Amino acid sequence: MKQYRSTIIIGGLMFLAGLAIGLCLPAMRASTLQMDSRESEQCQVTQDAAKSTLYNKEECCLCGSNSRSLMGMYRGKDGLGIISLNNWYVLDMGVGKAEDETMSGQNSSRITATGEGGCIFHVDLNHVRRISEVRIEYGEENYFDVDKVRGYLCQTCLDKLLDVIDVYGDSECPTGLCMIDFQTQELYSLQNQYVTYYIRDYYVKIESGEEKIVTAVYAPEK
Template sequence: MKKIGIIITVSIVSLMAGIGVGKGVEGYRQNNKNGVQEESVVCEWKKPESVKSKLKDPDKCYLCGYDNRSLMGLFRKYDDLGIICVNNWYVLDMKIRNHDDAGNLTGPQGHINTTFTGTGEGGCFFHASPNSDRGISDVTVSYGENSILDVKFIRKHLCQDCLDKLIAVMETYGPEDEPWKPRDLCLVDFNTLELYSLQGNYSSYYVGDYYVEVDDSREEELKVTAVYAPELEKNGEKSGE
């Protein structure tokens, strides 16, 4: 897995109990109230070894190129984060900070823009509530029945470098007897085009000047909260104070 300066909010002891070398044990053998010994569940990290791109023209890459079916050419102007629904290549601007369509930062707008959008039948549904005046955005994603990553589709639309980045953040952790079935979601930094996991493996991490929390405690829903939290100066004050 690519290291991205992640701040883990679970204890090291709990984490090591679940990982080990390539595999881990989630839970442990214990007697229940009837004295019957319960079985442990053996878990492991899962991702495909490699996926080869079938995109012939790298300039048409949905992430770093300029295909007219992708809006990344527009979003790359923004100093902000977004969520990509990969199977439909729907890109949601989280609007953590106020900016115009050209990417220029603007002043307070005095309101919260709540939006509801979907990616079509069987896809994901987004409920976004950005409070850009304060540099905060909450997005809830409801999974659709077709929200498992479609590798055959995306290998046709990403260059090899971008495909490698995507697969790297699609690692999942679960019972060893279950197949690798990541959700078709990832986080993107519009400025750097770096991708980050939304598979529930991490509860929080930093992306540049942004702090991101991921809550996948509900079975068919994912909540992502992002906050603009630049580093304070030596005296603990904000820049310009």
């Protein structure tokens, strides 16, 4: 009799446990799905988010004269740059013709941090051969954040940028980096699927991994 009772109790407990698991599993799965969709939603740019919040077009960090952007200094110059988009830091890769001829015989290395949570640029430059290698160490905020960038750019430049980094097409979160040709003001994607570019007289190679390495070489056509 005692044995029967314990069998019944164990059976009952197992039934309850089965019921609990059966009820909880779909709920757990639903919450994981919700998390997944929330994560990818963060990277998706909606029509609303693609609206510039800059009131004065002249303050645009790409085509305007915003004093916080270094673009004004580099615009029109023969050279290439890399932009850390979320904090709009513009790095001159240094492959352009050296203005100071005394510099042209030297190699140089420099490190630039773009600010809190931003990436770090390690630039190695061969002035004689006009080769620049930029190793980019990602910061905590390495994904493109449209909410920040739409405050820096006018609508035309924001549209141009969103097209270049392909925020609509890919399900992966885009990296908050792009390249710029200072002379033509054309933007080039640095997303992982891009490997090489020919930009005017420059050959550019992009390696993507835990860090990104962008190498630009002055290689004019014969």
